[in-house]
Amino acid sequence: MSGNMVTPAVLDCGHAPTPLGSATSGIGTPGFAKKAGTGDTMCYSCADEHERAVMRTSRCVVAYLSGDGSTITTWTGGTLATVDPADRRQHGQRQYTPSGGSWTRHVWHATDPHGGRWYGVNDGPGMAVRLRRVRA
Numbered sequence: 001m002s003g004n005m006v007t008p009a010v011l012d013c014g015h016a017p018t019p020l021g022s023a024t025s026g027i028g029t030p031g032f033a034k035k036a037g038t039g040d041t042m043c044y045s046c047a048d049e050h051e052r053a054v055m056r057t058s059r060c061v062v063a064y065l066s067g068d069g070s071t072i073t074t075w076t077g078g079t080l081a082t083v084d085p086a087d088r089r090q091h092g093q094r095q096y097t098p099s100g101g102s103w104t105r106h107v108w109h110a111t112d113p114h115g116g117r118w119y120g121v122n123d124g125p126g127m128a129v130r131l132r133r134v135r136a
């Protein structure tokens with residue numbers, strides 16, 4: 001019965017909603033994120049903390065590649081991992097799909113703040129990327 005587009009004054013994390021325009025990408029949300037499962041509302045910095053905590057125990061995460069190809073981020077722009085310098089200037093490889101479409105395959109290797117190694121393939125910088133943990 002309550003409209004889900006209403007932005008609360010104080011979020012479940014105890015902080016005020018993040019002002020619109022302060023995050024690098026805010027994709028269609030009014031200044032806060034919701035925790036999967038519980039629906040608890042969080043400000044962007046708490047959402048970033050949560051993403052980093054989830055990543056620590058995950059083998060696969062969906063994240064975003066920064067526009068310059070140097071950083072793996074959350075959707076709010078928080079840093080999750082740093083891309084290997086050797087991968088940053090790649091131009092990708094043209095790929096053709098069975099249906100006649102094409103995309104540019106980029107392969108990324110990155111290191112998270114805890115030293116974990118990750119591997120992902122996507123369409124290039126500024127795009128979503130599904131990362132898989134690399135066994136050490």
Ligand SMILES: [Zn+2]
Binds near residue numbers: 047
């Ligand atoms: Zn917060």
